[in-house]
Amino acid sequence: MADAERTTTAMEPTLDPAEWIILALDRGDAEAALALVAAVPELRWVKVGLELFTAAGPAVVRELRRRGLRVFLDLKFHDIPATMAGACRSAARLGAELITVHACAGSEALAAAQAAAEEGAAEEGLGAPTLLAVTVLTSWDPDRFHRELAIEPPLETYAGQLAALAAAAGLNGAVCSPLEVARLRAALPRPFALVTPGIRPAGSDTADQRRVMTPAEAVAAGASRLVIGRPISGAADPAAAFAACCAELG
Ligand SMILES: O=c1ccn([C@@H]2O[C@H](COP(=O)(O)O)[C@@H](O)[C@H]2O)c(=O)[nH]1
Numbered sequence: 001m002a003d004a005e006r007t008t009t010a011m012e013p014t015l016d017p018a019e020w021i022i023l024a025l026d027r028g029d030a031e032a033a034l035a036l037v038a039a040v041p042e043l044r045w046v047k048v049g050l051e052l053f054t055a056a057g058p059a060v061v062r063e064l065r066r067r068g069l070r071v072f073l074d075l076k077f078h079d080i081p082a083t084m085a086g087a088c089r090s091a092a093r094l095g096a097e098l099i100t101v102h103a104c105a106g107s108e109a110l111a112a113a114q115a116a117a118e119e120g121a122a123e124e125g126l127g128a129p130t131l132l133a134v135t136v137l138t139s140w141d142p143d144r145f146h147r148e149l150a151i152e153p154p155l156e157t158y159a160g161q162l163a164a165l166a167a168a169a170g171l172n173g174a175v176c177s178p179l180e181v182a183r184l185r186a187a188l189p190r191p192f193a194l195v196t197p198g199i200r201p202a203g204s205d206t207a208d209q210r211r212v213m214t215p216a217e218a219v220a221a222g223a224s225r226l227v228i229g230r231p232i233s234g235a236a237d238p239a240a241a242f243a244a245c246c247a248e249l250g
Pocket residue numbers: 024026049134136137138139175176197198199209227228229230231
């Protein structure tokens with residue numbers, strides 16, 4: 001997509017199933033990440049997370065964009081307002097179209113991050129990225145969540161509160177598990193983006209994910225985009241695994 005075409009409506013649903021899937025490039029170096037990308041030619045979106053960014057830095061984001069891919073920079077910023085703002089400005093200047101921040105950083109930090117991301121993108125002549133507020137990580141199961149964090153409301157209520165906080169601070173999206181999507185979508189209609197990791201095609205290994213759905217279930221529940229990592233990246237044939245996920249959505 002040409003930079004000039006980018007807008008904050010980047011999260012609107014499309015009819016092309018390949019547009020729904022964001023492949024998590026959880027790899028320890030740029031070479032491995034780029035090899036994975038090359039193995040899945042139909043890819044449109046990739047996610048650069050903590051593992052790859054810590055190893056390969058901004059250069060790998062630039063290279064992915066140079067290859068025509070849309071980048072979700074998933075560094076889950078959680079800090080004081082000035083630091084969140086600076087990080088989001090830099091991420092936006094890199095050309096990331098989706099950027100994660102932790103909702104529990106609070107409204108002042110979220111608003112500062114949103115403003116700085118918009119400014120950073122404009123400085124580069126880019127459309128504004130969509131900031132996604134992480135609610136409750138998909139690796140938490142409700143029992144452990146209550147026991148270890150001593151948070152009283154039900155997990156899905158708490159996730160809804162965090163998403164509402166982010167929306168009130170001016171953000172246009174959130175990350176949640178597919179199990180919370182229907183509830184959050186009722187309160188936060190499109191174009192608010194609800195991006196869901198915790199996606200597992202039927203029969204695949206859930207590994208450390210605790211709140212999961214299949215690709216088709218997540219989209220039916222109201223997800224805007226699906227983040228899928230190991231079910232594709234760990235498959236013997238990643239292109240075939242990606243195609244199977246697309247077929248579920250088509
Ligand atoms: O709540 C969250 C937020 C982010 N993630 C990230 O998504 C992918 C999921 O990978 P799988 O291999 O499909 O489990 C991974 O990069 C996480 O950092 C998440 O899982 N849950």
